[in-house]
Amino acid sequence: MGRRSRRGAVLAAGLLAGGVLAGCGQGGGIQEAAAPDPAVDPAAATSAPAVDLAEGLLPASAFAPGATVLPLTEELLRSSGLPAGGVPPGTELDLGDCAALLTQLQAAAAAGVDAAAGQAVLEGAxxxxxxxxxxxxAGDAVATVTGALEGCRTASASVPEHGAATVTVGEVRRPDLGDAAVEVAATVDATAPDGRQVTAPVLVAFVQDGDRVMSLATTVLEGGALDEQAFAGRLAEAYRVQDEALG
Known part of the structure; x- marks a missing residue:
């Protein structure tokens, strides 16, 4: 995987995850998904709590053959040019009516989080x-974020050397999963550093399961449409896997 593609994957991960994965442990490498081998595990961090949570992530075999699986580690985030868990220096934010949502995401990431694990997956585009x-x-994180989403419509950011983006929030749904769940559709209109214009659909969901919160997000890096039914199926599978693995 080239440096540019690797960096693009990490930037996509940062945008999609919304900061909830700050504090992930060290370690891990790149995995190639293989359809016939369900034993391939997502990469785990080196600390014991993160290793336990990583066991609840979708295995590489859950994705398309040849997909690239990147564990979200502090080392990988540093290689992207973005600070792990922080806003890059010089970033200009115009949060508008989405300021409350960012505040709630940051609070959920900082308060009462004992362990975290995550992965970014590239399947073609x-x-x-x-x-x-x-x-x-985790107790009220999903409910709080759901409330904040109700008033969130647009937000924009400009990051030095990485370009600018405006996010337009669409329909908010409440899947019947776990103790509480929320899913939101959005559109990202971005300007790359070279001036290239990109518009991408995004689907993001959060599900609470006891003292855990699972997040799942997907986008198409080179334009095109997302399959909402496929996302719903993967969300249900991801919830089942973590519930069975972690109890």
Whole structure:
């Protein structure tokens, strides 16, 4: 995987995850998905709590053959040029009516989180990010984020050397999963550093399962449409896998 593609995957991961994966442990490498081998595990961090949570991530075999699976580690985030868990220096934000949502995401990431694990997956032009966090903050995190989403319509950011993007929030849904769940559709209109214009659909979901919150997000990096039914199926599978693996 080239440096540019690797960096693109990490930037997509950062945008999709919304900061909830800050604090992931070290370690891990790149995996290639193989359809007939369900024993391939997502890469785990080196600390014991993160290893346990990583066991609840979707295995590489859950994705298309040849998909690239990247564990979200501090080392990988640093290689992207973005600080792990922070906003890059010089970033210009215009959050508008989405300021409350960012505040709630940051609070969920910082308060009462005991462990975290995550992965970014590239399947052709489609990027998917899955995260798991555990801790006392999970109790009302999904309900709080759901409330904040109701008033969120547009937000924009400009990041030095990485370009600018405007996010337009669409329909908010409540899947029947776990103790609480929310799913939102959005559109990202981005300008690359070279001036190239890109429009991409995004689907993001959060599901609470006891003292854990699972996040799943997907986008198409080179334009095109997302299959909402396929996303719903993968969300249900991801919830089942973490529930069976972690209890």
């Amino acid at each position: 489609q990027a998917t990010v899955q995260g798991l966090v555990a801790g006392s903050a």
